[in-house]
Amino acid sequence: MRVLKMVVTYDGTEYCGWQIQPNGPSVQAELSKAIAAVTGERTNPVGAGRTDSGVHALAQIVAWPTESRLDCSVLQRALNANLPAAIVIRRMEEAPADFDPVRQAKWKLYRYYLHDGAVRDPFLLRHVWAVHRRLDVAAMQQAAAALVGTHDFGSFETHWPNRATSVRTVRTCRVVRCGDLVSVDVEADGFLYNMVRAIVGTLVEVGRGKRPAGETASLLGAGKRGLAGPTAPAAGLFLVRVLYPTDVAQTEASELK
Protein backbone atom coordinates (compact mmCIF):
# COMPACT_ATOMS: atom_id res chain seq x y z
CA MET A 1 0.00 0.00 0.00
CA ARG A 2 1.37 3.42 -0.97
CA VAL A 3 0.10 6.84 0.02
CA LEU A 4 0.19 9.43 -2.73
CA LYS A 5 0.29 13.19 -2.22
CA MET A 6 -1.09 15.42 -4.97
CA VAL A 7 -1.13 19.14 -5.62
CA VAL A 8 -4.55 19.86 -7.15
CA THR A 9 -5.71 23.06 -8.87
CA TYR A 10 -9.37 23.75 -9.52
CA ASP A 11 -11.83 26.39 -10.58
CA GLY A 12 -14.55 25.90 -7.96
CA THR A 13 -17.24 27.95 -9.73
CA GLU A 14 -19.31 24.96 -10.79
CA TYR A 15 -18.70 22.78 -7.74
CA CYS A 16 -20.50 22.67 -4.40
CA GLY A 17 -17.08 22.68 -2.76
CA TRP A 18 -14.27 20.25 -1.99
CA GLN A 19 -16.27 17.76 0.03
CA ILE A 20 -18.70 15.18 -1.35
CA GLN A 21 -22.26 16.51 -0.95
CA PRO A 22 -25.62 14.95 -1.67
CA ASN A 23 -26.80 18.07 -3.54
CA GLY A 24 -24.20 18.68 -6.25
CA PRO A 25 -20.87 17.87 -7.86
CA SER A 26 -17.80 18.16 -5.62
CA VAL A 27 -14.08 18.18 -6.35
CA GLN A 28 -13.57 15.21 -4.03
CA ALA A 29 -16.21 13.18 -5.91
CA GLU A 30 -14.60 13.99 -9.28
CA LEU A 31 -11.18 12.84 -8.00
CA SER A 32 -12.76 9.73 -6.51
CA LYS A 33 -14.41 8.89 -9.87
CA ALA A 34 -11.16 9.45 -11.78
CA ILE A 35 -9.23 7.21 -9.33
CA ALA A 36 -11.88 4.48 -9.73
CA ALA A 37 -11.68 4.75 -13.52
CA VAL A 38 -7.87 4.45 -13.56
CA THR A 39 -7.15 2.02 -10.70
CA GLY A 40 -10.48 0.28 -10.10
CA GLU A 41 -10.20 1.32 -6.43
CA ARG A 42 -12.94 2.97 -4.39
CA THR A 43 -11.49 5.69 -2.17
CA ASN A 44 -12.35 9.19 -1.01
CA PRO A 45 -9.13 11.19 -1.23
CA VAL A 46 -8.49 13.54 1.72
CA GLY A 47 -7.96 17.27 1.06
CA ALA A 48 -6.08 19.66 3.37
CA GLY A 49 -8.62 22.48 3.03
CA ARG A 50 -12.37 21.93 2.90
CA THR A 51 -13.05 24.71 0.40
CA ASP A 52 -16.67 25.87 0.14
CA SER A 53 -18.99 26.05 -2.83
CA GLY A 54 -17.51 28.34 -5.50
CA VAL A 55 -14.09 28.63 -3.80
CA HIS A 56 -11.00 27.82 -5.90
CA ALA A 57 -7.65 26.21 -5.21
CA LEU A 58 -4.28 26.93 -6.74
CA ALA A 59 -2.70 24.19 -4.65
CA GLN A 60 -5.02 22.00 -2.63
CA ILE A 61 -3.04 19.15 -1.03
CA VAL A 62 -4.73 15.78 -1.42
CA ALA A 63 -3.70 12.33 -0.16
CA TRP A 64 -5.01 8.86 -1.01
CA PRO A 65 -3.90 5.28 -0.43
CA THR A 66 -3.54 2.94 -3.40
CA GLU A 67 -2.44 -0.56 -4.31
CA SER A 68 -1.56 0.63 -7.80
CA ARG A 69 2.06 0.16 -8.86
CA LEU A 70 1.92 2.72 -11.65
CA ASP A 71 4.54 5.48 -11.67
CA CYS A 72 3.37 8.82 -10.28
CA SER A 73 3.81 10.49 -13.68
CA VAL A 74 1.71 7.82 -15.44
CA LEU A 75 -1.01 7.97 -12.78
CA GLN A 76 -1.04 11.77 -12.90
CA ARG A 77 -1.54 11.82 -16.67
CA ALA A 78 -4.22 9.11 -16.54
CA LEU A 79 -6.13 10.85 -13.76
CA ASN A 80 -5.93 14.23 -15.52
CA ALA A 81 -7.35 12.63 -18.66
CA ASN A 82 -10.30 11.40 -16.55
CA LEU A 83 -10.96 14.68 -14.72
CA PRO A 84 -13.14 17.58 -15.93
CA ALA A 85 -11.14 20.49 -17.41
CA ALA A 86 -11.82 22.61 -14.32
CA ILE A 87 -9.78 20.25 -12.10
CA VAL A 88 -6.16 19.30 -12.69
CA ILE A 89 -3.43 17.49 -10.77
CA ARG A 90 -0.27 19.61 -11.03
CA ARG A 91 2.04 17.30 -9.11
CA MET A 92 2.00 13.83 -7.61
CA GLU A 93 4.54 12.17 -5.32
CA GLU A 94 4.98 9.39 -2.79
CA ALA A 95 4.17 10.34 0.82
CA PRO A 96 4.96 8.64 4.14
CA ALA A 97 2.39 5.96 5.07
CA ASP A 98 1.13 8.10 7.97
CA PHE A 99 0.75 11.32 5.93
CA ASP A 100 -2.40 13.19 7.02
CA PRO A 101 -2.94 16.33 4.93
CA VAL A 102 -5.45 17.79 7.42
CA ARG A 103 -3.91 17.19 10.85
CA GLN A 104 -0.29 17.64 9.80
CA ALA A 105 -0.90 20.95 7.98
CA LYS A 106 1.11 23.66 9.75
CA TRP A 107 0.11 26.77 7.79
CA LYS A 108 -2.57 27.37 5.20
CA LEU A 109 -2.52 30.43 2.96
CA TYR A 110 -5.70 31.76 1.37
CA ARG A 111 -5.76 34.65 -1.09
CA TYR A 112 -8.80 36.75 -1.92
CA TYR A 113 -9.00 38.88 -5.09
CA LEU A 114 -10.99 42.10 -5.22
CA HIS A 115 -11.45 44.15 -8.40
CA ASP A 116 -12.17 47.82 -7.82
CA GLY A 117 -11.95 49.29 -11.33
CA ALA A 118 -14.70 51.73 -12.31
CA VAL A 119 -15.58 49.36 -15.17
CA ARG A 120 -15.89 45.66 -14.33
CA ASP A 121 -13.79 43.04 -16.16
CA PRO A 122 -15.99 40.30 -17.71
CA PHE A 123 -13.04 37.89 -17.94
CA LEU A 124 -12.43 37.94 -14.19
CA LEU A 125 -16.01 37.62 -13.01
CA ARG A 126 -15.66 34.04 -11.76
CA HIS A 127 -12.45 34.84 -9.88
CA VAL A 128 -12.87 38.18 -8.11
CA TRP A 129 -15.34 40.18 -6.07
CA ALA A 130 -16.02 43.31 -8.15
CA VAL A 131 -16.59 46.14 -5.66
CA HIS A 132 -16.86 48.94 -8.28
CA ARG A 133 -15.54 51.80 -6.14
CA ARG A 134 -11.86 52.45 -5.36
CA LEU A 135 -10.71 50.90 -2.09
CA ASP A 136 -8.36 52.63 0.35
CA VAL A 137 -5.67 49.95 0.47
CA ALA A 138 -3.51 51.75 3.06
CA ALA A 139 -6.42 51.75 5.54
CA MET A 140 -7.18 48.09 4.73
CA GLN A 141 -3.54 47.15 5.30
CA GLN A 142 -3.55 48.91 8.68
CA ALA A 143 -6.72 47.02 9.68
CA ALA A 144 -5.27 43.73 8.39
CA ALA A 145 -2.05 44.10 10.36
CA ALA A 146 -4.05 44.27 13.61
CA LEU A 147 -5.29 40.70 13.00
CA VAL A 148 -1.81 39.13 12.97
CA GLY A 149 -1.06 37.05 16.04
CA THR A 150 -2.84 34.46 18.22
CA HIS A 151 -6.37 35.67 18.90
CA ASP A 152 -9.96 34.55 19.39
CA PHE A 153 -11.42 35.01 15.88
CA GLY A 154 -14.99 34.19 16.95
CA SER A 155 -16.26 37.47 15.44
CA PHE A 156 -15.11 36.20 12.05
CA GLU A 157 -16.78 32.77 12.31
CA THR A 158 -20.11 31.86 10.74
CA HIS A 159 -22.01 29.79 13.32
CA TRP A 160 -20.81 26.22 13.26
CA PRO A 161 -21.62 23.94 16.16
CA ASN A 162 -19.15 21.87 18.17
CA ARG A 163 -16.04 23.98 17.72
CA ALA A 164 -13.83 23.52 20.75
CA THR A 165 -12.04 26.84 20.38
CA SER A 166 -12.10 29.85 18.08
CA VAL A 167 -8.49 30.80 18.86
CA ARG A 168 -6.22 30.70 15.81
CA THR A 169 -2.78 32.03 14.95
CA VAL A 170 -2.60 34.29 11.90
CA ARG A 171 0.98 34.86 10.79
CA THR A 172 0.24 36.90 7.65
CA CYS A 173 -2.62 39.27 6.83
CA ARG A 174 -1.60 41.52 3.97
CA VAL A 175 -3.41 43.73 1.44
CA VAL A 176 -1.65 44.53 -1.85
CA ARG A 177 -2.82 46.50 -4.88
CA CYS A 178 -1.80 45.59 -8.44
CA GLY A 179 -3.66 47.88 -10.86
CA ASP A 180 -7.40 47.35 -10.40
CA LEU A 181 -6.79 44.13 -8.46
CA VAL A 182 -6.45 44.12 -4.69
CA SER A 183 -5.31 40.87 -3.07
CA VAL A 184 -5.79 39.93 0.57
CA ASP A 185 -3.48 37.16 1.83
CA VAL A 186 -4.35 35.42 5.09
CA GLU A 187 -2.05 32.68 6.38
CA ALA A 188 -2.97 30.87 9.59
CA ASP A 189 -2.50 27.59 11.43
CA GLY A 190 -6.20 26.93 10.91
CA PHE A 191 -9.39 28.66 9.83
CA LEU A 192 -12.85 28.96 11.34
CA TYR A 193 -15.86 28.55 9.06
CA ASN A 194 -15.96 31.47 6.56
CA MET A 195 -13.15 33.20 8.45
CA VAL A 196 -11.26 34.57 5.43
CA ARG A 197 -14.48 35.78 3.79
CA ALA A 198 -15.58 37.51 7.03
CA ILE A 199 -12.13 39.16 7.32
CA VAL A 200 -12.35 40.34 3.70
CA GLY A 201 -15.91 41.63 4.16
CA THR A 202 -14.66 43.63 7.15
CA LEU A 203 -11.58 44.93 5.33
CA VAL A 204 -13.74 46.06 2.38
CA GLU A 205 -15.87 48.13 4.76
CA VAL A 206 -12.62 49.71 5.99
CA GLY A 207 -11.48 50.28 2.39
CA ARG A 208 -14.80 52.01 1.62
CA GLY A 209 -14.43 54.29 4.65
CA LYS A 210 -17.45 52.74 6.39
CA ARG A 211 -15.44 51.41 9.32
CA PRO A 212 -12.34 52.91 10.97
CA ALA A 213 -9.13 50.93 10.38
CA GLY A 214 -8.23 51.15 14.07
CA GLU A 215 -11.43 49.38 15.12
CA THR A 216 -10.43 45.93 13.82
CA ALA A 217 -8.45 44.98 16.93
CA SER A 218 -11.57 45.43 19.09
CA LEU A 219 -13.34 42.67 17.11
CA LEU A 220 -10.79 40.12 18.31
CA GLY A 221 -12.04 38.29 21.35
CA ALA A 222 -15.49 39.91 21.14
CA GLY A 223 -16.92 36.70 19.72
CA LYS A 224 -19.88 38.35 18.01
CA ARG A 225 -20.22 37.70 14.28
CA GLY A 226 -22.52 40.72 13.93
CA LEU A 227 -19.72 43.13 14.88
CA ALA A 228 -17.55 42.25 11.88
CA GLY A 229 -18.35 42.93 8.21
CA PRO A 230 -20.41 40.72 5.89
CA THR A 231 -19.14 37.47 4.40
CA ALA A 232 -17.44 38.20 1.06
CA PRO A 233 -18.67 36.17 -1.95
CA ALA A 234 -16.98 32.83 -2.68
CA ALA A 235 -15.75 33.70 -6.21
CA GLY A 236 -12.70 35.72 -5.08
CA LEU A 237 -11.26 33.10 -2.72
CA PHE A 238 -8.32 30.79 -3.51
CA LEU A 239 -6.52 28.20 -1.39
CA VAL A 240 -2.96 29.05 -2.38
CA ARG A 241 -0.55 27.00 -0.25
CA VAL A 242 -0.47 24.42 2.53
CA LEU A 243 2.78 23.97 4.43
CA TYR A 244 3.74 20.82 6.39
CA PRO A 245 6.39 20.47 9.11
CA THR A 246 8.99 19.23 6.61
CA ASP A 247 8.21 22.14 4.24
CA VAL A 248 8.48 24.57 7.14
CA ALA A 249 11.83 23.08 8.23
CA GLN A 250 13.11 23.35 4.65
CA THR A 251 11.92 26.96 4.38
CA GLU A 252 13.57 27.89 7.67
CA ALA A 253 16.79 26.12 6.68
CA SER A 254 16.91 27.96 3.35
CA GLU A 255 16.32 31.26 5.16
CA LEU A 256 19.31 30.54 7.40
CA LYS A 257 21.63 30.25 4.42
Place this chain on the structure above:
Amino acid sequence: MRVLKMVVTYDGTEYCGWQIQPNGPSVQAELSKAIAAVTGERTNPVGAGRTDSGVHALAQIVAWPTESRLDCSVLQRALNANLPAAIVIRRMEEAPADFDPVRQAKWKLYRYYLHDGAVRDPFLLRHVWAVHRRLDVAAMQQAAAALVGTHDFGSFETHWPNRATSVRTVRTCRVVRCGDLVSVDVEADGFLYNMVRAIVGTLVEVGRGKRPAGETASLLGAGKRGLAGPTAPAAGLFLVRVLYPTDVAQTEASELK
Protein backbone atom coordinates in the same frame (compact mmCIF):
# COMPACT_ATOMS: atom_id res chain seq x y z
CA MET B 1 -31.06 62.31 -32.94
CA ARG B 2 -27.52 61.42 -31.82
CA VAL B 3 -25.42 58.41 -32.80
CA LEU B 4 -23.39 56.91 -29.97
CA LYS B 5 -20.25 54.80 -30.39
CA MET B 6 -19.38 52.32 -27.66
CA VAL B 7 -16.41 50.09 -26.93
CA VAL B 8 -17.87 46.86 -25.54
CA THR B 9 -16.04 44.02 -23.81
CA TYR B 10 -17.63 40.61 -23.33
CA ASP B 11 -16.95 37.05 -22.32
CA GLY B 12 -18.82 35.19 -25.07
CA THR B 13 -18.80 31.77 -23.39
CA GLU B 14 -22.48 31.78 -22.51
CA TYR B 15 -23.75 33.64 -25.60
CA CYS B 16 -24.72 32.34 -29.00
CA GLY B 17 -22.64 35.14 -30.49
CA TRP B 18 -22.95 38.85 -31.18
CA GLN B 19 -26.04 38.73 -33.34
CA ILE B 20 -29.62 38.24 -32.16
CA GLN B 21 -30.58 34.58 -32.71
CA PRO B 22 -33.84 32.72 -32.17
CA ASN B 23 -32.06 29.91 -30.29
CA GLY B 24 -30.21 31.59 -27.45
CA PRO B 25 -29.00 34.73 -25.69
CA SER B 26 -26.88 37.11 -27.77
CA VAL B 27 -24.75 40.10 -26.85
CA GLN B 28 -26.76 42.32 -29.23
CA ALA B 29 -30.02 41.31 -27.53
CA GLU B 30 -28.60 42.05 -24.05
CA LEU B 31 -27.48 45.52 -25.20
CA SER B 32 -30.85 46.09 -26.84
CA LYS B 33 -32.64 45.15 -23.59
CA ALA B 34 -30.41 47.44 -21.50
CA ILE B 35 -31.00 50.35 -23.91
CA ALA B 36 -34.77 49.78 -23.71
CA ALA B 37 -34.61 49.69 -19.90
CA VAL B 38 -32.64 52.95 -19.69
CA THR B 39 -34.07 55.02 -22.58
CA GLY B 40 -37.37 53.33 -23.38
CA GLU B 41 -36.19 53.07 -27.00
CA ARG B 42 -36.35 49.94 -29.13
CA THR B 43 -33.19 49.59 -31.22
CA ASN B 44 -30.79 46.88 -32.31
CA PRO B 45 -27.30 48.33 -31.90
CA VAL B 46 -24.88 47.57 -34.74
CA GLY B 47 -21.56 45.81 -33.98
CA ALA B 48 -18.41 46.01 -36.12
CA GLY B 49 -17.61 42.31 -35.87
CA ARG B 50 -20.24 39.57 -35.92
CA THR B 51 -18.50 37.31 -33.38
CA ASP B 52 -19.69 33.70 -33.28
CA SER B 53 -21.04 31.64 -30.42
CA GLY B 54 -18.44 31.43 -27.62
CA VAL B 55 -16.14 34.09 -29.15
CA HIS B 56 -15.10 37.01 -26.91
CA ALA B 57 -14.42 40.70 -27.48
CA LEU B 58 -11.96 42.98 -25.76
CA ALA B 59 -13.17 45.92 -27.85
CA GLN B 60 -16.20 45.36 -30.03
CA ILE B 61 -17.29 48.66 -31.59
CA VAL B 62 -21.03 49.24 -31.37
CA ALA B 63 -23.17 52.13 -32.67
CA TRP B 64 -26.81 53.05 -31.97
CA PRO B 65 -29.03 56.06 -32.56
CA THR B 66 -30.88 57.63 -29.66
CA GLU B 67 -33.14 60.56 -28.77
CA SER B 68 -31.83 60.46 -25.20
CA ARG B 69 -30.14 63.65 -23.98
CA LEU B 70 -28.29 61.97 -21.12
CA ASP B 71 -24.53 62.49 -20.94
CA CYS B 72 -22.42 59.65 -22.29
CA SER B 73 -20.96 58.95 -18.84
CA VAL B 74 -24.44 58.74 -17.26
CA LEU B 75 -25.76 56.51 -20.06
CA GLN B 76 -22.71 54.28 -19.83
CA ARG B 77 -23.13 53.76 -16.08
CA ALA B 78 -26.88 53.16 -16.41
CA LEU B 79 -26.44 50.64 -19.24
CA ASN B 80 -23.67 48.80 -17.39
CA ALA B 81 -25.95 48.50 -14.36
CA ASN B 82 -28.55 46.87 -16.65
CA LEU B 83 -26.18 44.48 -18.42
CA PRO B 84 -25.16 40.99 -17.25
CA ALA B 85 -21.70 40.87 -15.60
CA ALA B 86 -20.21 39.16 -18.68
CA ILE B 87 -20.84 42.25 -20.86
CA VAL B 88 -19.54 45.73 -20.12
CA ILE B 89 -19.34 49.07 -21.94
CA ARG B 90 -15.81 50.37 -21.48
CA ARG B 91 -16.24 53.66 -23.33
CA MET B 92 -19.01 55.69 -24.92
CA GLU B 93 -18.76 58.77 -27.12
CA GLU B 94 -20.67 60.82 -29.69
CA ALA B 95 -20.17 59.69 -33.31
CA PRO B 96 -20.92 61.42 -36.64
CA ALA B 97 -24.55 60.91 -37.74
CA ASP B 98 -23.39 58.72 -40.66
CA PHE B 99 -21.11 56.48 -38.55
CA ASP B 100 -21.36 52.88 -39.76
CA PRO B 101 -19.22 50.55 -37.61
CA VAL B 102 -19.38 47.73 -40.18
CA ARG B 103 -18.81 49.41 -43.54
CA GLN B 104 -16.39 52.06 -42.32
CA ALA B 105 -14.14 49.59 -40.44
CA LYS B 106 -10.71 49.66 -42.05
CA TRP B 107 -8.83 47.02 -40.07
CA LYS B 108 -10.03 44.41 -37.59
CA LEU B 109 -7.63 42.61 -35.27
CA TYR B 110 -8.45 39.21 -33.81
CA ARG B 111 -6.28 37.42 -31.28
CA TYR B 112 -6.35 33.72 -30.55
CA TYR B 113 -4.90 32.24 -27.34
CA LEU B 114 -3.46 28.74 -27.24
CA HIS B 115 -2.20 27.10 -24.03
CA ASP B 116 0.39 24.37 -24.56
CA GLY B 117 1.55 23.61 -21.01
CA ALA B 118 1.90 19.91 -20.10
CA VAL B 119 -0.68 20.52 -17.35
CA ARG B 120 -3.83 22.45 -18.28
CA ASP B 121 -4.83 25.63 -16.43
CA PRO B 122 -8.40 25.40 -15.04
CA PHE B 123 -8.66 29.19 -14.73
CA LEU B 124 -8.08 29.74 -18.46
CA LEU B 125 -10.38 27.06 -19.82
CA ARG B 126 -13.03 29.46 -21.13
CA HIS B 127 -10.42 31.64 -22.83
CA VAL B 128 -7.87 29.40 -24.53
CA TRP B 129 -7.58 26.31 -26.65
CA ALA B 130 -5.53 23.87 -24.53
CA VAL B 131 -3.44 21.82 -26.97
CA HIS B 132 -1.44 19.91 -24.29
CA ARG B 133 1.74 19.35 -26.29
CA ARG B 134 4.45 21.98 -26.86
CA LEU B 135 4.02 23.91 -30.13
CA ASP B 136 6.90 24.88 -32.41
CA VAL B 137 6.28 28.62 -32.46
CA ALA B 138 9.13 29.40 -34.88
CA ALA B 139 7.56 27.10 -37.51
CA MET B 140 4.11 28.60 -36.83
CA GLN B 141 5.49 32.11 -37.24
CA GLN B 142 7.08 31.14 -40.58
CA ALA B 143 3.76 29.71 -41.78
CA ALA B 144 1.86 32.77 -40.50
CA ALA B 145 4.13 35.24 -42.30
CA ALA B 146 3.26 33.59 -45.63
CA LEU B 147 -0.38 34.65 -45.18
CA VAL B 148 0.36 38.38 -45.01
CA GLY B 149 -0.77 40.29 -48.10
CA THR B 150 -3.77 40.38 -50.44
CA HIS B 151 -4.81 36.83 -51.26
CA ASP B 152 -7.77 34.58 -51.95
CA PHE B 153 -8.41 33.04 -48.50
CA GLY B 154 -11.10 30.65 -49.76
CA SER B 155 -9.27 27.65 -48.24
CA PHE B 156 -9.80 29.23 -44.83
CA GLU B 157 -13.54 29.88 -45.25
CA THR B 158 -16.28 27.67 -43.88
CA HIS B 159 -18.93 27.41 -46.60
CA TRP B 160 -21.15 30.45 -46.55
CA PRO B 161 -23.32 31.18 -49.57
CA ASN B 162 -23.46 34.46 -51.52
CA ARG B 163 -19.99 35.75 -50.83
CA ALA B 164 -18.91 37.90 -53.75
CA THR B 165 -15.21 37.40 -53.22
CA SER B 166 -12.90 35.54 -50.86
CA VAL B 167 -10.00 37.95 -51.44
CA ARG B 168 -8.91 39.76 -48.29
CA THR B 169 -5.87 41.77 -47.23
CA VAL B 170 -4.08 40.52 -44.11
CA ARG B 171 -1.60 43.07 -42.81
CA THR B 172 -0.53 41.21 -39.65
CA CYS B 173 -0.29 37.49 -38.93
CA ARG B 174 1.97 36.93 -35.97
CA VAL B 175 2.61 34.12 -33.48
CA VAL B 176 4.13 34.99 -30.09
CA ARG B 177 4.89 32.82 -27.06
CA CYS B 178 4.58 34.09 -23.48
CA GLY B 179 5.23 31.19 -21.09
CA ASP B 180 2.67 28.45 -21.75
CA LEU B 181 0.49 30.88 -23.75
CA VAL B 182 0.84 31.26 -27.51
CA SER B 183 -1.04 34.12 -29.13
CA VAL B 184 -1.91 34.37 -32.82
CA ASP B 185 -2.76 37.88 -34.03
CA VAL B 186 -4.52 38.27 -37.37
CA GLU B 187 -5.36 41.78 -38.61
CA ALA B 188 -7.20 42.16 -41.91
CA ASP B 189 -9.51 44.50 -43.80
CA GLY B 190 -12.22 41.86 -43.48
CA PHE B 191 -12.71 38.24 -42.52
CA LEU B 192 -14.40 35.29 -44.18
CA TYR B 193 -16.61 33.02 -42.07
CA ASN B 194 -14.41 31.16 -39.49
CA MET B 195 -11.26 32.52 -41.21
CA VAL B 196 -9.20 33.16 -38.05
CA ARG B 197 -10.17 29.82 -36.55
CA ALA B 198 -9.23 27.99 -39.79
CA ILE B 199 -5.88 29.82 -39.88
CA VAL B 200 -5.23 28.88 -36.23
CA GLY B 201 -6.23 25.25 -36.86
CA THR B 202 -3.73 25.18 -39.72
CA LEU B 203 -0.95 26.86 -37.72
CA VAL B 204 -1.45 24.39 -34.84
CA GLU B 205 -0.89 21.50 -37.29
CA VAL B 206 2.34 23.27 -38.31
CA GLY B 207 3.28 23.77 -34.64
CA ARG B 208 2.72 20.05 -33.99
CA GLY B 209 4.95 19.09 -36.93
CA LYS B 210 2.03 17.57 -38.86
CA ARG B 211 2.26 20.06 -41.73
CA PRO B 212 5.35 21.74 -43.20
CA ALA B 213 5.55 25.48 -42.49
CA GLY B 214 6.46 26.20 -46.14
CA GLU B 215 3.22 24.64 -47.38
CA THR B 216 0.93 27.42 -46.12
CA ALA B 217 1.46 29.68 -49.15
CA SER B 218 0.11 26.94 -51.45
CA LEU B 219 -3.24 27.05 -49.64
CA LEU B 220 -3.78 30.64 -50.77
CA GLY B 221 -5.86 30.76 -53.93
CA ALA B 222 -6.54 27.00 -53.83
CA GLY B 223 -10.07 27.67 -52.57
CA LYS B 224 -10.52 24.26 -50.95
CA ARG B 225 -11.41 24.27 -47.25
CA GLY B 226 -10.33 20.64 -46.95
CA LEU B 227 -6.71 21.54 -47.72
CA ALA B 228 -6.28 23.72 -44.64
CA GLY B 229 -6.38 22.59 -40.99
CA PRO B 230 -9.47 22.14 -38.82
CA THR B 231 -11.46 25.04 -37.35
CA ALA B 232 -10.05 25.92 -33.92
CA PRO B 233 -12.55 26.03 -31.02
CA ALA B 234 -14.32 29.32 -30.31
CA ALA B 235 -13.09 29.72 -26.70
CA GLY B 236 -9.63 31.05 -27.62
CA LEU B 237 -10.81 33.82 -29.99
CA PHE B 238 -11.02 37.53 -29.10
CA LEU B 239 -11.98 40.55 -31.20
CA VAL B 240 -9.26 42.92 -30.01
CA ARG B 241 -9.43 46.13 -32.06
CA VAL B 242 -11.34 47.78 -34.90
CA LEU B 243 -9.72 50.73 -36.67
CA TYR B 244 -11.63 53.38 -38.64
CA PRO B 245 -10.24 55.82 -41.25
CA THR B 246 -9.84 58.58 -38.63
CA ASP B 247 -8.04 56.20 -36.25
CA VAL B 248 -5.79 55.06 -39.11
CA ALA B 249 -5.00 58.66 -40.07
CA GLN B 250 -4.16 59.43 -36.43
CA THR B 251 -1.95 56.36 -36.17
CA GLU B 252 -0.11 57.21 -39.38
CA ALA B 253 0.33 60.83 -38.28
CA SER B 254 1.78 59.72 -34.95
CA GLU B 255 4.14 57.33 -36.74
CA LEU B 256 5.42 60.21 -38.91
CA LYS B 257 6.51 62.14 -35.83
